[in-house]
Amino acid sequence: MLCVAPSSGAWKKVDGKWQAAAPPPPPSKSKFKDRSDINELIKLYGKPKQKKKKRELLLVEYVDKSFIKTYHSHVQMIEAIDEVAKNYPNLCKRYSIGRSYQGRELAVIQISATGSVNGVRPVLVPMIKYVANIHGDECVGRELLIALARYLTEQYGKDEEITQILDTTDIHLMPSVNPDGYYHQTRHNKNDVDLNRNFPGWRDLGKSRNELLQEREKESSAVIKWVLDNPFVLSLSFHDGYVLVNYPWDDGPGKDIFILYILCPADAEEGELAACPDHNVFQKLSRLYADNHAYMWSGKCLCHSETFERGISNGAQWYVVDNGMQDFNYLFSNCLELTVELSCWKRPLAQVLDTEWDNNVDSLIVLLKSVHSGVKGIVLDQDGEGQPGAQARTQ
Template identity: 40%
Template sequence: MVCSRLCFFLILFIFIISCAPLSIDQYEDESFLENPKYVAYEELKETLKRLEKSHPELAKVFSIGQSVKGRELLVIQITDGVNVTHPGRPAFKYVANMHGDETVGRQLVIYLAEYLLLNYGKEERVTKLVRDTDIYLMPSLNPDGFEISVEGSCESPNSLGGRNNARNVDLNRDFPDQFDKNRSIEDAYIYDGRQPETVAMIKWIRSKQFVLSGNLHGGSVVASYPYDDNNSGKDCCIETKAPDDAVFKYLAHVYADRQPIMKRGDTCPPENFTNGITNGAFWYSVQGGMQDFNYIDSNCFEVTFELSCCKYPKAETLPDHWRLNKDPMLAFMEQTHMGIKGFVVDAKGDAVKGAFIKVQGVAHPVKTTNLGEYWRLLVPGQYNITAIAPGFKKQRPIEVMIPINQSEAILLNFTLQRRSPLDNEPKDRSLRHDIDGLSVEDFKHHNYDAMVAFLRNLADSYPNITRLTSIGKSVERRDLYVLEVTKDPGRHIAGKPEFKYVANMHGNEVIGREMLLLLAKYLCESYYSGDERIQRLVNTTRIHLLPSMNPDGYEQSLVALKSECNRRNQSSENAISAQWREATSKDLKNSVEMVCSLEENAITKIEKKSVEVVWRSERDE
């Protein structure tokens, strides 16, 4: 009797013990929080080396370059099986301390490295993260600035020493900017004249296909997401959405919602952020920032996290900062696995590198790696996805549903079919194709001779679906060319409707003229690349395109433009300008204002760009 009662209580006791909610923290190793202090450069090198040595299968330390003063820009890579490549495993990075005196993020990234390595294999969340994610942690992009910063200083000094690099340049204003009027894809533009820290980071971003990134700062407490600037010239207060605005807002919330001080939004008065997040450009405009560069020039989505009101708080506060930010930092890293991922291969199963994964309605394709891998972050919802690659046929979009509370990216692989030369394939078609399967077009204005050559080339290349005729002559005896695009051109077929576009009847209104030339080319090329929509259109409609109804006016506009430039160079600018303003139309005048103030090569660039932008935006509608 006594025994059975004893046994009952014993069993009850064991039951209660086993059901008691034990804090996960009890199992975690956070011994690195003892005796908190900031780890300076020399000790940082040792710390990272120690971690690499004690976890050779999980951690690898390397440098992406050197600072102005020759300090290494150190990175610790953490992933299961770190010494081999894992196709399909997405890459994540945290970059801290690009402003040398914003130090909390720097130390938290070091803590994070310790935490992941100490708790791998013990804590399920950490194990999963390290097993499934290729993690890169960079404690400092500006080690020179950190070394001269002073603990306890909450604001940057007037000299900005410490914030900036050793040449007193703000690294977060030193990246190529999307609105830079000199912007170019040339290496000279991307790299020349930039700081060594910036160059190292640009090269790293371009060579490694990161999926997601956090950029850690201080001096405020908020999650700030792209875009960081616009072309308004204003310092702030204009919300400037990236094509993936929904994803960025979601990512900012993932962090801020879990960080109680950030979520409040008013931790550092007088600043007040709704729910602790903000669009970067709305907060204040940053030209040449790293965040936008990641998004615009690579696949990587980056969000900026400002972690403390005081830029360089006393070291004794570091454990509190860790406790506030640990869960948000981990949760943000876990978002590397949202949306869709997969491989793009050809019919033989070989990787297709440089293919574009397009999400219908979002003007931001991501590109496949050398292994054909891709990752595309998406918030819950319904999407149409296509993979497009030069030299391959277009395919129908695939419909994908991203569920709420997604924990793994949905696997979506693509097999692309190479284009084969068709019997009626035109002989001299360009083999170069851009992301839409359209051959690379040198975006520029075409004067009369260039326009005629362009149309003749199309007519010669696509004799089965085009016919070039002149409907008459202008006053100065130029032909008014019409390109017919249809199956069996040259005759009216009963029941087949006829359509026409007419452009450039005002000779100095030139964009429509270029749009029709591009449209003609697009119709012809898409017809033969297997685009069903275009085939249907061209088969069932007799399309007539008249790019210029007023070729004389166009040529006169050009002459006027050139002579105005010459006059400006030769004589008193003010007098001529006044005359000019009275004598010309607004459109042409604006062009001249722009053109005359620039070098010849810059003119060409801007002309090309404006044509390209209009073409892309109008076609997508």
């Protein structure tokens, strides 16, 4: 028999006989003889690189920090001021002065920390009102007043200046006098009437309350009653189309003229100064607003070639407005009203609204503070009784 001895040393001959050899030791996992060899290689080449962990992608959500983000519909406007009143019940409340021709609420939000929102207004707390959107297609002021309601309430107790204002002032904000016009995107109300030509004027002096309300639109009638029933001291009415402040008179008795040999009062002449008895006060208040605006003080309007010295103008000197709300406030109540033209564009793009807020917020605040200027007090007789209807007399 031919036997073939296995190679590779798996068998070995012992005492003339083949026996299976012991299996060789398993090969070392390391190709290096000992640790010292590894250390030498580390010195030469450094440690082997570790696998990098996969970097987790951090998704940063974009936060829109603009204070005014969009235009509000009428329903959204009501919801917005209701939300403010709900969040700050001790500082504000929403009330209505009536309804428009189409039934939309003429809403006002009252803001004060004096207790007046709970029905008790302390003595010598001045009332101030801001109104907007009397022309339905002029929309910037509407959004500013919704934002201002939020700003005042959110900053109360945090900002010293705002806290002081609310502790001493009774503020009423009416974002829309003409909600129907806003809905239909028209200047006039649903009856096609310009509400800012629908108020009693100087020719109506001496008429009774009922006579003043005759043949008025529902919206202007509601504002007339509101003004006559409340002792507002100062008011701002917001418009768009220019950038300036104007003040009374918008219209008024001009120089007396003879017609058929009868002496008749004439209307104010357009382009000529129509100064009222408080002309200097109106100028100072107007400059106060313009000077605190981003650029109104320059007198230059970006969309018109006209310039206005320091950004203000007497009403009739600019153009005559017959039976306007501004003159009505001054003629028939204790309220000094300014007309503030906010923007060249009556309804700018929504993304521009926050810039308009930044342009005007300082002016809005400083005019709230200005209501405390001047003299205030209580007129008493020798027995300590109050005297209604007392008037100041200057020497």
